[in-house]
Each structure stands twice: as C-alpha cells, then as structure tokens.
Amino acid sequence: MNTKKRILDEALTLFSEKGYSDVFVADIANAVGIKAPSLYKHYKSKQDIFDAILDEMKGNYENKASMLNMNGNNASADAMVFSAVSEDDLVKMGMGLFMYFLHDDYVKKFRKMLTVEQFKNPDLALIFTKQYADDPFSYQSAMFGMLSAGGVLKAENPDVMALQFYSPLFMIMTICDRHPEREREYIPLIEQHIRQFSRLYKGEN
Amino acid sequence: MNTKKRILDEALTLFSEKGYSDVFVADIANAVGIKAPSLYKHYKSKQDIFDAILDEMKGNYENKASMLNMNGNNASADAMVFSAVSEDDLVKMGMGLFMYFLHDDYVKKFRKMLTVEQFKNPDLALIFTKQYADDPFSYQSAMFGMLSAGGVLKAENPDVMALQFYSPLFMIMTICDRHPEREREYIPLIEQHIRQFSRLYKGEN
DNA sequence: GTCTATAAGAAGATAGAC
DNA sequence: GTCTATCTTCTTATAGAC
Numbered sequence: 001m002n003t004k005k006r007i008l009d010e011a012l013t014l015f016s017e018k019g020y021s022d023v024f025v026a027d028i029a030n031a032v033g034i035k036a037p038s039l040y041k042h043y044k045s046k047q048d049i050f051d052a053i054l055d056e057m058k059g060n061y062e063n064k065a066s067m068l069n070m071n072g073n074n075a076s077a078d079a080m081v082f083s084a085v086s087e088d089d090l091v092k093m094g095m096g097l098f099m100y101f102l103h104d105d106y107v108k109k110f111r112k113m114l115t116v117e118q119f120k121n122p123d124l125a126l127i128f129t130k131q132y133a134d135d136p137f138s139y140q141s142a143m144f145g146m147l148s149a150g151g152v153l154k155a156e157n158p159d160v161m162a163l164q165f166y167s168p169l170f171m172i173m174t175i176c177d178r179h180p181e182r183e184r185e186y187i188p189l190i191e192q193h194i195r196q197f198s199r200l201y202k203g204e205n
Numbered sequence: 206m207n208t209k210k211r212i213l214d215e216a217l218t219l220f221s222e223k224g225y226s227d228v229f230v231a232d233i234a235n236a237v238g239i240k241a242p243s244l245y246k247h248y249k250s251k252q253d254i255f256d257a258i259l260d261e262m263k264g265n266y267e268n269k270a271s272m273l274n275m276n277g278n279n280a281s282a283d284a285m286v287f288s289a290v291s292e293d294d295l296v297k298m299g300m301g302l303f304m305y306f307l308h309d310d311y312v313k314k315f316r317k318m319l320t321v322e323q324f325k326n327p328d329l330a331l332i333f334t335k336q337y338a339d340d341p342f343s344y345q346s347a348m349f350g351m352l353s354a355g356g357v358l359k360a361e362n363p364d365v366m367a368l369q370f371y372s373p374l375f376m377i378m379t380i381c382d383r384h385p386e387r388e389r390e391y392i393p394l395i396e397q398h399i400r401q402f403s404r405l406y407k408g409e410n
Numbered sequence: 411g412t413c414t415a416t417a418a419g420a421a422g423a424t425a426g427a428c
Numbered sequence: 429g430t431c432t433a434t435c436t437t438c439t440t441a442t443a444g445a446c
Contacts, residue, residue: 003411017324021226024439038412040441116321118383119222125383133380159394160401167372174379175338178323178330189364196365200405208429229421243430245423 004042006032008056011049016112020050020120054123057110064107065135085152087198094194097136098169102176102183112177132170137162153201161201168193209247211237213261216254221317225255225325259328262315269312270340290357292403299399302341303374307381307388317382337375342367358406366406373398 001009010031014023025046029036043049101107114128137159144165145158153161172186206214215236219228230251234241248254306312319333342364349370350363358366377391 019224019226019321019325021224022325025441026439034411035413036440037414037442041411044441046440112324116224116324119317119321120224120227129380129383133376156401156405157397160397163373163376163394163398164369164402167376168368170376171338171368171372175334178334189368192362192365193368196361197369200361230423231421239429240431241422242424242432246429249423251422 003032003034007039007042007049008053012053012106012109012113015050015053016109016116019116053110053113057127060106061131065131085147087195090198091191091194094165094169095191098173098190101169102173108177115174115177136166140166148203151203153203156201165194165197208237208239212244212247212254213258217258217311217314217318220255220258221314221321224321258315258318262332265311266336270336290352292400295403296396296399299370299374300396303378303395306374307378313382320379320382341371345371353408356408358408361406370399370402
C-alpha cells in the first residue's frame with residue numbers, strides 16, 4: 001500500500017487508542033516505518049492527517065450506510081422486504097448490524113476516535129450522533145412503523161420500538177469497545193434481547 | 206472553599222471537556238485564580254491531581270450507589286418496595302435515575318472524563334463499566350426477577366428485561382452529554398419508553 | 411521520498427523571594 | 429501559599445543533504 005494511505009491507517013489506529021493529543025508525529029511515522037520528518041512530505045501537519053482521516057470517512061460512510069440500509073432514506077422500500085419478517089429475520093438483521101459495527105476494523109477504530117474526541121470537537125459530536133443514533137433510529141423507526149401498520153407487529157410507537165431495539169446493541173457495543181474479552185458474554189444476550197423483543201411485539205392479527 | 210478542593214473541581218471540569226493531555230497545569234491554576242507554580246504547593250504533579258480526583262470519586266460512589274439502590278447488593282429488600290409497582294412507579298424510578306445521572310454536575314463531569322479517557326486507562330474502563338453497566342444491570346435484573354416471580358411482570362429473562370429497560374436511558378444520556386440542547390427532545394421519549402416497557406411486560410395474572 | 415540535524419515553542423516542574 | 433524567573437524536556441515542524 002502507498003505510504004500516504006498507510007499514514008492515515010496507522011494514525012487512525014493510534015488516535016483511536018490514545019486520542020489526538022497523545023499521539024506524536026514520531027509515533028505515526030514509527031508505525032509506518034519512516035522517520036517523522038519524512039511524514040511531512042505527505043501531509044503538511046499533524047492536523048492535516050487528522051482532517052484527511054475525516055475526509056476519507058465521509059467518503060466511505062454514505063456507501064456503507066446505504067449498503068446497510070441505515071441512512072433512513074429508503075425504509076419504505078426495505079419494509080417490503082421485511083413485511084413478512086420472522087423472529088429469525090429480526091435476529092439476523094440485528095446480529096448482522098451489531099457484528100458489523102463491532103468487528104469491522106475501520107468502523108471500530110473510527111468509532112473509538114469519535115468517542116474520545118467528541119467533547120473537544122463539535123463536528124465529531126455531530127458525526128457520532130448521526131452515525132450511531134439519528135440514522136439508525138430513523139431507519140428502524142420507519143421499518144417498525146411499516147411492520148406495525150402491516151399487522152406484523154403490535155401498533156405501538158415506532159420511535160420507542162426503534163429505541164428499544166437498537167439501544168441494547170449500542171450499549172453493548174460500547175462495553176465491548178472497552179472490554180473485547182467480554183464479547184463472548186454479551187453476544188448471547190443480544191440474541192436473547194432480539195428474540196424477546198420480537199415475542200413481546202408480535203402482532204395479534 | 207479551600208484551594209486544594211477547588212483545584213480538584215476545576216481540574217475535573219477541564220478534564221471532562223478536553224481530556225487529561227489537553228489540559229495544562231496553567232489552565233487549572235487559571236481557573237482557580239492562581240498561578241501554575243502555586244498549584245505545586247497543593248499537589249506534587251498534574252498526575253497527582255488526576256489521582257486525587259479518582260480517589261475522591263471512589264469515596265463518593267459507594268454512598269451514592271447505595272442511596273440510589275444501584276449497587277445490586279440489596280435488590281431483594283427493594284423488591285418488596287416495588288412488589289406493588291405500577292407503571293407510574295416505574296416511570297418515577299426510571300426518570301429519577303436518568304435525571305440524576307444526566308444532571309448531577311459532579312456525576313456528569315466524571316462520566317465525561319471516563320468517556321474520553323477510557324481507552325488510555327484500563328482502570329477507568331473498569332470504573333465506567335461497573336458504574337454504568339454492571340451495577341445497574343445487576344440491580345435491575347434482580348428487581349425485575351422479583352417482579353416477574355411475584356406475577357407483577359411477565360415471566361421473561363430478567364437480564365434481558367434489565368438490558369431493555371436501562372439501555373435506552375444509557376444511550377440517550379450519552380447523546381445528551383454530546384448535545385445538551387437535544388434533551389428536550391429526548392426526555393419525553395424516555396418516558397414513553399418506560400410506559401411502553403411497562404405495558405409490554407405487564408403480568409397477566 | 412527518506413534521512414540527520416536543528417530550530418522554535420510549548421508544557422511540567424523547581425528555586426527562591428515575599 | 430502565592431508569586432516571578434527559570435530549567436528541562438518534549439514535540440512539532442523545517443532545512444538541506446542524499
């Protein structure tokens with residue numbers, strides 16, 4: 001891989017663990033296998049590296065979001081697919097979403113960087129909330145709304161349904177970011193949650 | 206208030222917003238209203254201030270946890286209190302917990318500091334998970350278990366019930382930490398969540 | 411594009427007067 | 429206990445050879 005791209009990858013890895021300020025230009029260079037001054041041939045400053053990571057992410061996100069049907073723009077189309085949703089379908093969808101967010105290396109590192117930088121940088125706070133709250137809520141709320149309207153699920157507030165479906169996934173993801181070794185303990189709980197959710201909301205038509 | 210204590214308060218405020226590394230000794234001194242060198246008469250280093258904040262928190266937590274019945278040690282006693290729990294009781298308990306966590310100035314600042322320092326410091330990661338996951342889960346799981354056993358709520362997995370009850374509170378708290386102005390939008394959703402939860406799990410005896 | 415050498419400045423901490 | 433002055437170290441960034 002070319003050096004310019006490798007700098008971004010190593011910098012993201014370091015920023016996600018130690019935060020922007022505790023990563024020194026020499027650390028990034030060392031991870032790439034060059035000396036610090038060489039790095040300035042590729043980026044004009046440390047801040048420039050950070051900005052390039054953000055730009056790269058913005059390019060990636062819309063693609064991934066639409067791939068995962070997470071952007072809330074096409075929920076009505078997706079609801080057709082889910083109109084005959086079973087408990088197993090919901091488990092598959094929820095576990096797939098959870099596992100992707102939790103294990104995709106790039107997604108995980110970027111989320112951890114957002115986590116530790118969010119209060120210093122309002123832009124990152126907005127990105128975090130959009131990617132991990134607003135977008136999932138908006139998509140899932142639309143989906144549960146359709147499923148309720150179709151009688152597949154009970155006629156309850158779809159915003160609340162989305163909150164109750166997604167929050168456990170989000171919360172356990174944050175725990176696993178801190179303690180990857182506890183993943184084994186929590187994965188079964190996620191599946192039990194989704195099955196219990198499905199049972200509780202099963203329509204009575 | 207004495208200077209030694211004020212240093213801790215101002216340092217916590219700064220650490221919670223900017224993280225340990227981006228807060229300079231001069232910033233803390235300035236917030237207190239003294240010059241940086243004076244600060245070394247009270248603490249021997251910047252790290253010493255951070256450690257003192259942690260020690261102070263450890264002294265506070267057990268008291269507050271037992272006050273809030275959050276430590277999971279006396280759930281059986283509390284379940285008696287809740288054995289005749291109504292939807293309004295559950296709303297009161299959930300909203301009280303949420304509002305306390307979200308608005309208590311000290312609790313909020315300490316949580317934000319844990320958030321931004323968690324990946325650098327394994328001790329902080331453990332404290333975060335204990336205070337915001339393990340302790341609430343253990344208490345609530347015991348409580349819902351009792352309420353299920355007493356027929357007040359359906360006989361479902363109490364660990365999952367605790368996860369589904371508490372995760373939305375936790376997740377919305379993290380959103381409000383980033384965007385305090387969105388609190389007005391989310392508080393009604395929290396209440397709707399608790400009422401919907403209560404209705405879904407209401408026992409059929 | 412990578413290196414060594416180094417400038418420029420920031421930040422933690424100490425010395426010593428008051 | 430607070431101050432001014434200062435030391436030391438660390439960190440970003442540049443200069444210039446190869």
